[in-house]
Amino acid sequence: MILETVVVGAYQANCYIIADKDRKEAIIIDPGDEYSKIKKVIDRYGLTPKVIINTHGHIDHIGANSNFNLPVYIHKDDAEFLTDSKKNMSSFLNLSKLSKVEFRILKDKDKISIDNLTLEVIHSPGHTPGGICLKLDNMIFTGDTLFAGGIGRTDLPYSSEDKMVNSLKKLMDYPDNTKILPGHGPSSTIGEERASNPFL
Numbered sequence: 357m358i359l360e361t362v363v364v365g366a367y368q369a370n371c372y373i374i375a376d377k378d379r380k381e382a383i384i385i386d387p388g389d390e391y392s393k394i395k396k397v398i399d400r401y402g403l404t405p406k407v408i409i410n411t412h413g414h415i416d417h418i419g420a421n422s423n424f425n426l427p428v429y430i431h432k433d434d435a436e437f438l439t440d441s442k443k444n445m446s447s448f449l450n451l452s453k454l455s456k457v458e459f460r461i462l463k464d465k466d467k468i469s470i471d472n473l474t475l476e477v478i479h480s481p482g483h484t485p486g487g488i489c490l491k492l493d494n495m496i497f498t499g500d501t502l503f504a505g506g507i508g509r510t511d512l513p514y515s516s517e518d519k520m521v522n523s524l525k526k527l528m529d530y531p532d533n534t535k536i537l538p539g540h541g542p543s544s545t546i547g548e549e550r551a552s553n554p555f556l
Contacts, residue, residue: 357473358382360397361537365389367416370539372497375403376471383470384408384424385490385497386539388416391423406470408457411499411539412484413437415446421455428459429468431479434486435461443514462488480527482520483508489527495535496546502527502536504544507555524556 358375365388373394375382382403387394398405408426410418413434421428421438430438437444438455446453462468464479468490478489480501487508490497500508501523510517527536532547549556 358401358403360401362390362394362397364393365416365419368540369416370537370541371420372537373397373401373403373405374473374492375401376473379471380404381406381471383468383473383475384426386411386417386499387420387424389419391420394420407468409462409468409475409490410434410438411490411497411501412487413444414484414500415444415449415451415453417499417539418444418455419446419453421457424457426457428455428457429462430459431477431486431488432461432463433481434484435459437484437486445512478526480523481516482510482523483512483515485514485516485519487523494533495537496527496530497537498527498539500539502549502553503538503540504536504542504549505553506541507553508539528556 360373362371369388372385382405408428410430441447466477468475475490480489483500510520534546
């Protein structure tokens with residue numbers, strides 16, 4: 357498997373590119389900005405992107421959606437964020453960024469498969485109503501739910517501290533050796549976060 361992290365934009369969001377190393381069909385998770393930077397990685401490996409998955413609908417995770425001619429998967433509770441600049445918070449940055457793409461709705465426990473890669477959706481509201489994590493083998497892409505040493509903000513419009521608590525409990529059900537790949541910052545494991553994350 358190919359797994360590359362591309363750090364993009366002013367908020368240093370992690371865009372993940374994953375692909376089967378033989379068939380080279382790729383999934384892009386959270387292309388938040390800097391299309392050309394993401395495209396360079398895709399070209400370097402000779403990949404053919406097939407889908408985009410947004411872990412949630414904030415501007416720093418959806419900003420480059422429209423640069424790719426690909427369907428975008430997003431949880432149903434964040435779907436309006438793609439077409440509402442207030443909800444996706446781009447209007448606060450004087451941008452008004454919208455995703456003019458075909459989008460497909462996800463719900464908890466849905467599976468997205470490309471070649472030999474299958475990602476399972478874990479609905480994890482809190483940072484946004486439709487926040488999701490994505491489980492792939494022994495890894496979870498945690499979006500802005502769980503970070504190394506931190507958690508997603510719950511003081512923003514449409515966020516919920518109570519829902520975040522429940523989402524974190526759900527993640528803590530996974531084994532200690534489960535690797536987490538967050539929406540910002542370095543990777544970690546469930547065990548490391550269970551032992552040292554002050555928010556847990």
